[in-house]
Amino acid sequence: MADERERILKLLEDGRITADQAARLIEALGRQAVEPPVTPVNARVIRRRRLHGVERIPDIVAEAVASAIEKELRPGARRQEFAGVGRVVIKSVSGDVEVGDSGEDKVVVESSEAAARVQEEGGEVMVKAVSGDLKVLVPSGCRLELASVTGDVLVADLSGHVMLRAVSGDVTLLRVGGRIEVNTASGDVVIESAGGAAGAVRTVSGDVELGLEPGADVLVHARSGEFGSVGLALKMPHEVLEKSEAQVKVKLGAGSRLLEVSTRSGSIEIGEAEER
Incomplete structure (x- = not known):
């Protein structure tokens, strides 16, 4: 799944997708992970795991956008x-x-x-x-x-x-x-x-x-x-x-x-x- 995430971030840096689209794709990747059946015992653990992945998405996207700006969109005499x-x-x-x-x-x-x-x-x-x-x-x-x-x-x-x-x-x-x-x-x-x-x-x-x-x-x-x-x-x-x-x-x-x-x-x- 790490390779797929890297490809998504590369598409974002190249300007082929928007930050919102990148966030949705990364979130969709997180849902593809195999999870155990939901039972009263492990429901709280699964919910916490899902929230942890979603909370990290804005940070990942922000870092990618900052990287793209730093590399290719830097102001200068042009x-x-x-x-x-x-x-x-x-x-x-x-x-x-x-x-x-x-x-x-x-x-x-x-x-x-x-x-x-x-x-x-x-x-x-x-x-x-x-x-x-x-x-x-x-x-x-x-x-x-x-x-x-x-x-x-x-x-x-x-x-x-x-x-x-x-x-x-x-x-x-x-x-x-x-x-x-x-x-x-x-x-x-x-x-x-x-x-x-x-x-x-x-x-x-x-x-x-x-x-x-x-x-x-x-x-x-x-x-x-x-x-x-x-x-x-x-x-x-x-x-x-x-x-x-x-x-x-x-x-x-x-x-x-x-x-x-x-x-x-x-x-x-x-x-x-x-x-x-």
């Missing part, structure tokens, strides 16, 4: 560049993440303040950060997938496919075109110069501020939950297709792109883009 990349995946546990346009056909990862691991394989760059801030520059048209647990996220001057998931922290998108998919649990969402974007922005608990620029060609459908509201303040030419306290459908230009915005318990404000 700037890495990769060419010919079509997809960038960023996973951050704690810390702010900033993503921008590299202006050329390469990905630049700056993680000097972060405990992070960066890998490249088959035209894909994977960035995993446990703590600290990250700055990543990607080429225009690159597919970006970003997941953040806690910390603010800024994505600016990109055109392509942006998929963003955040649990806690504010999210800001500036001058982002193409396809966007944003899902957040809590924290405010600000999207400026969104007239070139299509897709969906969804938040559970947080306000959404949507700024549209002159010449935008988009159909915005904004909806809020029972305790939220949707406001519209546009001076530029536009056509209101539907408007109520909890829902607004407004078209700018030909409305060839559809951008859906929704929140369960926050407010949505649709206005004109500010210079940032």
